[in-house]
Amino acid sequence: MTVALEVKGVNKRFGGLQALNDVNLLVDEGRIHAIIGPNGAGKSTLLNCFVGKLKPDSGTVLFNGQNLIGRLPHQINQAGVSRVFQTPEIFSDLTVLENVMIPALAHRDGIFELNALRPLRRETDIRTKAVDVLEDLGMEDKLDMTAASMSRGDKRRLEMAMGLVQEPKLLLLDEPTAGMSRADTNNTIDVLKHIGDSRGITMIIIEHDMHVVFSLADKISVLAQGTVIAEDIPQNIKGNPKVQEAYLGGAH
Amino acid sequence: MLGLNRNDFLMLLFVFVLVAAAPIFLNPFPEGSTFAQFNAGYPDLMQRFLIFGIFAIGFNILFGLTGYLSFGHAAFLGAGSYAGVWMLKLLTINVIPAIVVSTIVAGVFSLMIGYISLRRSGIYFSILTLAFAQMSFALAASVLTPITGGETGLQTTLSDPRILDGAAAGTGNIPAPSLFGLEMGHSWKVAVGDWLWTFNVGYYLCAFVLMIVFYISIRIFRSPFGMMLKAIKSNNERLSYTGISPRPYTLAAFVISGMYAGLAGGLMVSMDPLAGAERMQWTASGEVVLMTILGGVGTVVGPVLGAGIIKYFENIFSKINDGLLEQWFAFMPDGLADFMVTIVHPFVGKGWHLSLGLMFMLVVIFLPGGLVGGVTGLFRRLFRRRSH
Amino acid sequence: MELSALLLQVLNGLDKGSAYALIALGLTLIFGTLGVVNFAHGALFMIGAFCSVTVQRLLSLSTVTLDETKTDFLGRPLEVKTPYVESWFGESVGQAMIDWSVPLAILLAIPVMLLIGFVMERGLIKHFYKRPHSDQILVTFGLAIVLQEIIKAYFGANQIPAPAPSMFIGSFDFGQLVGFDPGVLMYPYWRIVYFLFAMLVIAAVFAFLQFTTFGMVVRAGMADRETVGLLGINIDKRFTIMFGIAAAVAGLAGVMYTPINSPSYTFGMDFLVISFVVVVVGGMGSLGGAVLAGFVLGILESFASMREVIEFIPGINQVVIYLAAVLILLARPRGLLGRKGVMES
Numbered sequence A: 001m002t003v004a005l006e007v008k009g010v011n012k013r014f015g016g017l018q019a020l021n022d023v024n025l026l027v028d029e030g031r032i033h034a035i036i037g038p039n040g041a042g043k044s045t046l047l048n049c050f051v052g053k054l055k056p057d058s059g060t061v062l063f064n065g066q067n068l069i070g071r072l073p074h075q076i077n078q079a080g081v082s083r084v085f086q087t088p089e090i091f092s093d094l095t096v097l098e099n100v101m102i103p104a105l106a107h108r109d110g111i112f113e114l115n116a117l118r119p120l121r122r123e124t125d126i127r128t129k130a131v132d133v134l135e136d137l138g139m140e141d142k143l144d145m146t147a148a149s150m151s152r153g154d155k156r157r158l159e160m161a162m163g164l165v166q167e168p169k170l171l172l173l174d175e176p177t178a179g180m181s182r183a184d185t186n187n188t189i190d191v192l193k194h195i196g197d198s199r200g201i202t203m204i205i206i207e208h209d210m211h212v213v214f215s216l217a218d219k220i221s222v223l224a225q226g227t228v229i230a231e232d233i234p235q236n237i238k239g240n241p242k243v244q245e246a247y248l249g250g251a252h
Numbered sequence B: 001m002l003g004l005n006r007n008d009f010l011m012l013l014f015v016f017v018l019v020a021a022a023p024i025f026l027n028p029f030p031e032g033s034t035f036a037q038f039n040a041g042y043p044d045l046m047q048r049f050l051i052f053g054i055f056a057i058g059f060n061i062l063f064g065l066t067g068y069l070s071f072g073h074a075a076f077l078g079a080g081s082y083a084g085v086w087m088l089k090l091l092t093i094n095v096i097p098a099i100v101v102s103t104i105v106a107g108v109f110s111l112m113i114g115y116i117s118l119r120r121s122g123i124y125f126s127i128l129t130l131a132f133a134q135m136s137f138a139l140a141a142s143v144l145t146p147i148t149g150g151e152t153g154l155q156t157t158l159s160d161p162r163i164l165d166g167a168a169a170g171t172g173n174i175p176a177p178s179l180f181g182l183e184m185g186h187s188w189k190v191a192v193g194d195w196l197w198t199f200n201v202g203y204y205l206c207a208f209v210l211m212i213v214f215y216i217s218i219r220i221f222r223s224p225f226g227m228m229l230k231a232i233k234s235n236n237e238r239l240s241y242t243g244i245s246p247r248p249y250t251l252a253a254f255v256i257s258g259m260y261a262g263l264a265g266g267l268m269v270s271m272d273p274l275a276g277a278e279r280m281q282w283t284a285s286g287e288v289v290l291m292t293i294l295g296g297v298g299t300v301v302g303p304v305l306g307a308g309i310i311k312y313f314e315n316i317f318s319k320i321n322d323g324l325l326e327q328w329f330a331f332m333p334d335g336l337a338d339f340m341v342t343i344v345h346p347f348v349g350k351g352w353h354l355s356l357g358l359m360f361m362l363v364v365i366f367l368p369g370g371l372v373g374g375v376t377g378l379f380r381r382l383f384r385r386r387s388h
Numbered sequence C: 001m002e003l004s005a006l007l008l009q010v011l012n013g014l015d016k017g018s019a020y021a022l023i024a025l026g027l028t029l030i031f032g033t034l035g036v037v038n039f040a041h042g043a044l045f046m047i048g049a050f051c052s053v054t055v056q057r058l059l060s061l062s063t064v065t066l067d068e069t070k071t072d073f074l075g076r077p078l079e080v081k082t083p084y085v086e087s088w089f090g091e092s093v094g095q096a097m098i099d100w101s102v103p104l105a106i107l108l109a110i111p112v113m114l115l116i117g118f119v120m121e122r123g124l125i126k127h128f129y130k131r132p133h134s135d136q137i138l139v140t141f142g143l144a145i146v147l148q149e150i151i152k153a154y155f156g157a158n159q160i161p162a163p164a165p166s167m168f169i170g171s172f173d174f175g176q177l178v179g180f181d182p183g184v185l186m187y188p189y190w191r192i193v194y195f196l197f198a199m200l201v202i203a204a205v206f207a208f209l210q211f212t213t214f215g216m217v218v219r220a221g222m223a224d225r226e227t228v229g230l231l232g233i234n235i236d237k238r239f240t241i242m243f244g245i246a247a248a249v250a251g252l253a254g255v256m257y258t259p260i261n262s263p264s265y266t267f268g269m270d271f272l273v274i275s276f277v278v279v280v281v282g283g284m285g286s287l288g289g290a291v292l293a294g295f296v297l298g299i300l301e302s303f304a305s306m307r308e309v310i311e312f313i314p315g316i317n318q319v320v321i322y323l324a325a326v327l328i329l330l331a332r333p334r335g336l337l338g339r340k341g342v343m344e345s
């Protein structure tokens, strides 16, 4: 089994708060790895260190052997890492279809392409690809809607489409089903499972909804107060006393 | 058609008809009639409509699409003007080299200023562009006098070398800018009944150029590149997590709009071979900002409209004096006529700025999104109501 | 270069710097709290200046009486103008009032400017909080033009002098005070007054923001507008008052500036652009930054206009403010004292 992502000794401090404390993580290629933990545990902060939004104080993040630390966000994305944000980050003024065509174009054309005179309409390949992904997520009837006018759940699905359309090697999902209805959540689980199986995309998924976690994850890491307190296959995690303590003994 | 969808093609056609027939419908009132003052169909003014239209179309590619508000674009128009006059002085009185070179010079100039200014965003970017333009203005007016003619400005003279056609200027007057011998100032006048229409060579050259750059701007708006620019405006940061580097896109938009400005400058000196430093001042940069916002930021046709309206106010309202007012209201009883003249007086002639300021306010208050944006919004609301 | 000459340039920079700082202070308050780009702020400065002109004219309103004992050159009885204030308060008090019309104009300017500020905010600006900056620019620019034209209609297009009280006319021998020869370092009295006045106004604004609950909310609002809105504090009323104060500060800067430079209706626009530069160089949302940048740029401008400097770097006097702005913004992305995340999107 090859390792897709190797996180070694990552530390991050915000003023007096040790948000990440010597985090180590191994994510196997083609697997779905879940990170769970109470609110404020540092889960999103960890993803931020992967995509170049934050620079950790120390440690390395190796993706297929290359260090991601110190690289710019668009370089990391071009290396094959896509992210779905916790609070939807979309292009609110553009349509749903455009929102998905942009990452698709980025995937095909790279960080910059002066295609100023080619009509967008002629980009049929890109369009088809975007529509396909949106169809998978059940959004084919919303192509021309303005992204801003959608529900919270739809915005999440849209962002997921933006990630999936890039056919990334590594997909980072930060609470992808928060704010979705039960039915949409189940549909999302199916889509992710299907994509994970068929395309072999490696995924890191942060979730509070244990139904989602246990349906998808091959392996689970538990983060509490910036420290990885457990890492195991799903069946063993529930019974882990440290995990129970972190969830029950925490502020919640 | 032409790589455009139906609506865009119709709009292009509409603008084409508008521009081609402008000498006719901008003179709706017969010569010497009461309202002939409102006629705008004279070459000088019509050329200005188009030249500032080009300036604003280009500005809109930067501001309308990316949201980066430059307060220094007049510097590129000024640089283009100087480059254009130098071509007319050194090379030939034919306007083609002047127009081409002014576009290129402005492009290079905007590449330098844009490269530095785009290291910052938001208001910080605006102030950087303003600062560069103000420096250019001050330098052009003082230190750079050998190149710019300082405060008197730069113009063509008899003693210019004009290496390609200098001999032609050996005697007589300073040659007028021309297109292969066809002088820019040349006009055909056609009288139909009481109406007088003027068809001017320079105007139609401007019209030709405007149609081309307008077409290019529509293509840019509808291209993947244009979509990236809109994405920059919408969520710059997200774009970089999508694998796009926003900086080269914004820089490209900046340079394209700088080249449009330079082109406008080149046309300006082709119509009247004189360039002055005041063309670079912040008020000139501010004017194109206002034109774009007034017409509708980010709409394809708005900037042209905004440019036309502001230039119309500046040139027509400012010429209405009390004598004319009395003439218009002559049909009313004396007291009422005097009253009307008193009421209207502050808004016209020297007070035309007041009308302009009021119009700015009324447009933004009642038509958010400028003329085009506001009117489309109104229509959309009307139709939605009807469909319910 | 002599020390006294350098000192003189610092002093010369202070009055312009004071005006920049006062206008920028109001601009950044409006920017920071309301998120509005106010292009009409220069016009407020200009209206303040015309308060001086108005007060001077009001105080000089006169009754005309005929003095039969004297004749003019046509042999008619001589017309004697007696200002009302002289007939009401006696000759000496009346004359003193006319003489002091510029400082007295402060009394008129404060209520007038507050009122204009309130009306502007309630009637217009309020509706533009959520609109894009482009709309704010167009509407406030339009308003600035309208205000200018109204002033032009009443006062004409020419500059109108409004001099300082006679006791402040002339110069103070500043050099002698610090040990130079007499006459080396002369500094006009009124400029000292203007500087002290500016410091007073700035101190008052800072004290107000520092020591009142109102000020606390405003400062919190500048740091994080949305959160303060969520606290359920009645932001609307405070915004109105804030706008009024900003208008009053600009107006006061204008009132007292008239003896330095006679106002005309375009007075404000000249200051507006530089004030924007000042605000941004100081750092968006930073009041201290605005004041600091105002003085820094004012003094730099005055240095660059020295003959020795111009001979050394031709044209520097014209560009120094902008050059400094570029260098500062490139070295410090958010200006001198700006914070991250304020007004960047």
Ligand SMILES: Nc1ncnc2c1ncn2[C@@H]1O[C@H](COP(=O)(O)OP(=O)(O)OP(=O)(O)O)[C@@H](O)[C@H]1O
Binding pocket: A014, A017, A019, A037, A038, A039, A040, A041, A042, A043, A044, A045, A046, A086
């Ligand atoms: N940019 C930042 N500056 C300062 N503190 C931060 C920053 N980002 C996160 N934090 C703090 O770091 C801690 C971890 O935050 P993080 O968002 O990573 O938690 P999380 O595990 O994703 O929680 P949740 O489940 O609520 O999303 C929190 O206490 C948060 O307040």
Ligand SMILES: [Mg+2]
Binding pocket: A043, A044, A045, A086, A174
């Ligand atoms: Mg989180």
